[in-house]
Amino acid sequence: MTPSVSSHPAAADKPTYITNQIIDVAALLSQYEDEAAGAVVLFNGTVRNQSLGKPVDYLFYEAAETMAYKMINDLLQEAQEKWHLTTVFAVHRIGKVYVGESAVVVITSSPHRKEAYDANQYIIEKIKHELPLWKCEYFTDGTKKWGGNCSCQEITGNPNQHIYDI
Amino acid sequence: MKVKVYAVLKDYFAAETEIVAQNITDLKEQLLQLNPSAKEVINLSRFAVNDAFVENNHQINENDTISIIPPSSGG
Numbered sequence: 119m120t121p122s123v124s125s126h127p128a129a130a131d132k133p134t135y136i137t138n139q140i141i142d143v144a145a146l147l148s149q150y151e152d153e154a155a156g157a158v159v160l161f162n163g164t165v166r167n168q169s170l171g172k173p174v175d176y177l178f179y180e181a182a183e184t185m186a187y188k189m190i191n192d193l194l195q196e197a198q199e200k201w202h203l204t205t206v207f208a209v210h211r212i213g214k215v216y217v218g219e220s221a222v223v224v225i226t227s228s229p230h231r232k233e234a235y236d237a238n239q240y241i242i243e244k245i246k247h248e249l250p251l252w253k254c255e256y257f258t259d260g261t262k263k264w265g266g267n268c269s270c271q272e273i274t275g276n277p278n279q280h281i282y283d284i
Numbered sequence: 285m286k287v288k289v290y291a292v293l294k295d296y297f298a299a300e301t302e303i304v305a306q307n308i309t310d311l312k313e314q315l316l317q318l319n320p321s322a323k324e325v326i327n328l329s330r331f332a333v334n335d336a337f338v339e340n341n342h343q344i345n346e347n348d349t350i351s352i353i354p355p356s357s358g359g
Binding site: 163179180182184185188210221222242245246247248249250251252253254264265 | 288290291292295332335351353354356357358359
């Protein structure tokens with residue numbers, strides 16, 4: 119049997135990893151409560167009000183959805199196995215996301231805190247560097263800029279190799 | 285074959301086009317003929333055939349869907 123990436127029965131069928139709806143962080147945290155866990159780490163990536171020294175109006179996120187979905191699913195499973203997590207979940211917004219809203223949430227639980235922290239950081243780094251998903255920043259002055267968080271290849275010389283791989 | 289581009293690449297190419305190419309290297313050359321100013325971003329992008337990443341020498345079949353994936357900027 120393939121282990122589920124979530125210990126939550128309601129989310130076990132087909133979890134929502136990519137959504138165009140507002141992420142309710144408090145509701146998610148309560149949905150993924152886990153009595154086997156002594157440590158729950160929740161990373162909440164939010165849209166800040168300025169970037170490149172300019173006021174931000176909103177961000178627009180686009181994904182290669184089928185590829186991104188599978189990559190998140192594989193990533194959560196990998197993290198669960200590596201750190202023996204009792205719960206693991208991640209969700210990323212697409213479409214317009216306004217200042218203050220959550221763009222991405224990662225939840226990891228484990229009996230003790232080190233595993234939950236390490237796994238959470240691993241997952242968010244992979245999401246930022248490797249997920250086929252992109253942000254476009256729209257500024258209040260009417261300009262826009264497609265984001266490039268991942269510039270690792272300028273250092274590694276290989277688009278498939280990131281700074282944490284070397 | 286169908287070629288889909290995403291994010292910043294849509295500033296250079298139509299979101300979806302039909303291109304006949306032998307392999308990924310051939311496809312890259314054709315894209316750069318269509319729009320030479322895309323060179324930098326094409327060289328930084330990864331290529332996927334039917335949702336799986338491939339290398340430059342990967343042979344492309346008529347019914348394949350190719351996705352061109354620029355550097356990620358999630359989070």
